[in-house]
Amino acid sequence: xxxxxxxxxxxxxxxxxxxxxxxxxxxxxxxxxxxxxxxxxxxxxxxxxxxxxxxxxxxxxxxxxxxxxxxxxxxxxxxxxxxxxx
Numbered sequence: 849x850x851x852x853x854x855x856x857x858x859x860x861x862x863x864x865x866x867x868x869x870x871x872x873x874x875x876x877x878x879x880x881x882x883x884x885x886x887x888x889x890x891x892x893x894x895x896x897x898x899x900x901x902x903x904x905x906x907x908x909x910x911x912x913x914x915x916x917x918x919x920x921x922x923x924x925x926x927x928x929x930x931x932x933x934x
Contacts, residue, residue, distance in 0.1 A: 849865050849866060849867055849868075850865070850866070850867075850868060851863050851864070851865045852864055852865075852866060852872070852885055852886075853885070853886045853888060854873060854876070854883040854884065854885050854886065855883065855884050855886055856876050856879065856881040856882075856883050857881045857882050857883075858881065861886070862876065862878070864877070872885045873885070
């Protein structure tokens, strides 16, 4: 559930967790004052727990020095290393 930030009539703010489809609050549940929901840029990513590492996502790209790409390039040219010495 997302957390929304509200501002009371007296200018103080508070956070309230509610479902996305729920109607915005009209009154503060603690003080009974009229409230208005604030629009924020959002947190984007919230880091909790142990964290993550680069190795958490497998990189399928071949590493430099891989012979797979070089063989494919030489065959596409039609040139081979034996013919280039002539």
